[in-house]
Amino acid sequence: MKSFKQLALAAAVLAAPFMAQADLKAMDDSALSGVTGQDGISISGSFNGNIGSVVYTDTDTSGSTPVAGTLRMENLGFSGFDISDSDPLKIDVIDGGANDKLQISLPAITGTLTVGAIRVGDESAASIGSLAVNGMNLSGSTIKVWGH
Numbered sequence: 001m002k003s004f005k006q007l008a009l010a011a012a013v014l015a016a017p018f019m020a021q022a023d024l025k026a027m028d029d030s031a032l033s034g035v036t037g038q039d040g041i042s043i044s045g046s047f048n049g050n051i052g053s054v055v056y057t058d059t060d061t062s063g064s065t066p067v068a069g070t071l072r073m074e075n076l077g078f079s080g081f082d083i084s085d086s087d088p089l090k091i092d093v094i095d096g097g098a099n100d101k102l103q104i105s106l107p108a109i110t111g112t113l114t115v116g117a118i119r120v121g122d123e124s125a126a127s128i129g130s131l132a133v134n135g136m137n138l139s140g141s142t143i144k145v146w147g148h
Contacts, residue, residue: 040090040092041091042088042090042091043089044083044089045082045083046080046083047078047081047083048077048079048080048081049077049078050075050076052074053072053073053074054073054076055070055071055073056070056071056072057069058071070121071118071119071120072117072118072122072123072125073115073118073131074115074116074117074118074127075114075115076113076115076116077116078111078112078113079111079112080110080112082111083107087107087139088107089104089105089106089107090103090107091103094144096144096146099147101144101145101146103142103143103144103145104143104144105141105142106139106142107139108137108139109136109137109138110135110136111136112132112133112134113132114130114131114132115132
Protein backbone atom coordinates (compact mmCIF):
# COMPACT_ATOMS: atom_id res chain seq x y z
CA MET A 1 0.00 0.00 0.00
CA LYS A 2 2.88 2.35 0.84
CA SER A 3 4.49 1.85 -2.59
CA PHE A 4 1.11 2.53 -4.26
CA LYS A 5 0.90 5.93 -2.50
CA GLN A 6 4.47 6.72 -3.56
CA LEU A 7 3.64 5.74 -7.15
CA ALA A 8 0.51 7.92 -7.13
CA LEU A 9 2.49 10.87 -5.72
CA ALA A 10 5.25 10.43 -8.33
CA ALA A 11 2.66 10.30 -11.15
CA ALA A 12 0.99 13.48 -9.85
CA VAL A 13 4.33 15.33 -9.66
CA LEU A 14 5.26 14.24 -13.19
CA ALA A 15 1.84 15.22 -14.59
CA ALA A 16 1.79 18.70 -13.00
CA PRO A 17 3.86 20.45 -15.72
CA PHE A 18 1.60 19.04 -18.43
CA MET A 19 -1.54 20.28 -16.66
CA ALA A 20 -0.02 23.76 -16.28
CA GLN A 21 0.43 24.03 -20.04
CA ALA A 22 -3.05 22.80 -20.88
CA ASP A 23 -4.37 26.35 -21.52
CA LEU A 24 -1.65 27.38 -23.99
CA LYS A 25 -3.14 28.04 -27.40
CA ALA A 26 -1.66 29.07 -30.73
CA MET A 27 -2.51 32.62 -31.85
CA ASP A 28 -3.35 33.61 -35.38
CA ASP A 29 -1.96 36.80 -36.98
CA SER A 30 -5.01 38.93 -36.19
CA ALA A 31 -4.88 38.01 -32.49
CA LEU A 32 -1.11 38.44 -32.41
CA SER A 33 -1.32 41.96 -33.92
CA GLY A 34 -3.04 43.16 -30.74
CA VAL A 35 -0.22 41.97 -28.50
CA THR A 36 2.45 44.45 -27.41
CA GLY A 37 5.80 43.76 -25.85
CA GLN A 38 9.15 45.33 -25.16
CA ASP A 39 12.67 44.43 -26.12
CA GLY A 40 16.06 45.93 -25.42
CA ILE A 41 17.36 47.36 -22.16
CA SER A 42 17.62 50.82 -20.64
CA ILE A 43 20.44 52.03 -18.39
CA SER A 44 20.48 55.00 -16.04
CA GLY A 45 22.87 56.00 -13.30
CA SER A 46 25.32 58.50 -11.89
CA PHE A 47 28.99 58.31 -12.79
CA ASN A 48 31.88 59.94 -10.90
CA GLY A 49 35.61 59.26 -10.85
CA ASN A 50 39.11 60.64 -11.03
CA ILE A 51 42.38 60.20 -12.89
CA GLY A 52 45.70 60.89 -11.15
CA SER A 53 47.44 62.45 -14.16
CA VAL A 54 47.66 62.61 -17.93
CA VAL A 55 51.19 63.30 -19.18
CA TYR A 56 52.16 64.40 -22.68
CA THR A 57 55.89 64.27 -23.54
CA ASP A 58 57.32 65.78 -26.72
CA THR A 59 60.87 64.71 -27.56
CA ASP A 60 62.48 66.83 -30.28
CA THR A 61 65.56 65.04 -31.60
CA SER A 62 66.13 67.21 -34.68
CA GLY A 63 68.98 69.26 -33.16
CA SER A 64 72.31 68.22 -31.74
CA THR A 65 70.87 68.10 -28.19
CA PRO A 66 67.51 66.39 -27.64
CA VAL A 67 65.00 68.67 -25.91
CA ALA A 68 62.12 67.04 -24.04
CA GLY A 69 59.00 68.97 -23.08
CA THR A 70 56.34 67.56 -20.78
CA LEU A 71 52.81 68.75 -20.13
CA ARG A 72 51.15 67.25 -17.05
CA MET A 73 47.47 67.50 -16.23
CA GLU A 74 46.92 66.31 -12.67
CA ASN A 75 43.95 65.52 -10.45
CA LEU A 76 41.43 65.08 -13.25
CA GLY A 77 37.93 64.48 -11.98
CA PHE A 78 34.52 63.94 -13.45
CA SER A 79 31.38 64.33 -11.41
CA GLY A 80 27.67 64.63 -11.86
CA PHE A 81 27.59 62.66 -15.11
CA ASP A 82 24.01 61.58 -14.73
CA ILE A 83 21.75 59.54 -17.00
CA SER A 84 18.18 59.99 -15.80
CA ASP A 85 15.52 57.32 -15.58
CA SER A 86 13.29 59.41 -17.86
CA ASP A 87 15.96 59.60 -20.62
CA PRO A 88 18.12 56.45 -20.23
CA LEU A 89 20.85 55.00 -22.40
CA LYS A 90 19.01 52.49 -24.62
CA ILE A 91 20.31 49.29 -26.16
CA ASP A 92 18.21 47.64 -28.90
CA VAL A 93 18.58 45.16 -31.71
CA ILE A 94 17.54 46.83 -34.97
CA ASP A 95 16.90 45.47 -38.45
CA GLY A 96 20.04 45.96 -40.48
CA GLY A 97 18.96 44.23 -43.68
CA ALA A 98 21.24 41.21 -44.09
CA ASN A 99 22.66 41.70 -40.57
CA ASP A 100 20.78 42.76 -37.45
CA LYS A 101 22.61 45.45 -35.50
CA LEU A 102 22.99 46.30 -31.83
CA GLN A 103 22.18 50.01 -31.47
CA ILE A 104 23.24 52.02 -28.41
CA SER A 105 21.44 55.37 -28.17
CA LEU A 106 23.09 57.93 -25.92
CA PRO A 107 20.92 60.38 -23.98
CA ALA A 108 21.78 63.79 -22.61
CA ILE A 109 24.69 63.19 -20.25
CA THR A 110 25.55 66.20 -18.15
CA GLY A 111 28.42 66.75 -15.78
CA THR A 112 31.72 68.46 -15.16
CA LEU A 113 35.27 67.48 -16.05
CA THR A 114 37.97 69.24 -14.03
CA VAL A 115 41.76 69.37 -14.16
CA GLY A 116 43.22 70.43 -10.81
CA ALA A 117 46.72 71.37 -12.01
CA ILE A 118 48.49 71.88 -15.33
CA ARG A 119 52.28 71.70 -15.14
CA VAL A 120 54.98 72.17 -17.77
CA GLY A 121 57.87 69.94 -16.79
CA ASP A 122 57.84 67.33 -14.04
CA GLU A 123 55.49 67.02 -11.06
CA SER A 124 57.58 69.48 -9.01
CA ALA A 125 56.97 72.36 -11.46
CA ALA A 126 54.53 75.08 -10.46
CA SER A 127 51.02 74.75 -11.87
CA ILE A 128 50.15 77.21 -14.64
CA GLY A 129 46.39 76.92 -13.94
CA SER A 130 43.42 74.61 -14.00
CA LEU A 131 40.70 73.65 -16.47
CA ALA A 132 36.98 72.82 -16.36
CA VAL A 133 34.82 71.43 -19.16
CA ASN A 134 31.09 72.04 -18.59
CA GLY A 135 27.84 71.36 -20.45
CA MET A 136 28.75 68.19 -22.32
CA ASN A 137 25.70 66.74 -24.11
CA LEU A 138 25.75 63.47 -26.09
CA SER A 139 22.02 63.47 -26.77
CA GLY A 140 21.05 61.97 -30.12
CA SER A 141 24.32 60.08 -30.61
CA THR A 142 24.06 56.43 -31.64
CA ILE A 143 26.52 53.57 -31.87
CA LYS A 144 25.76 50.51 -34.02
CA VAL A 145 27.52 47.15 -33.52
CA TRP A 146 27.28 44.07 -35.77
CA GLY A 147 29.30 41.08 -36.80
CA HIS A 148 30.86 40.55 -40.22
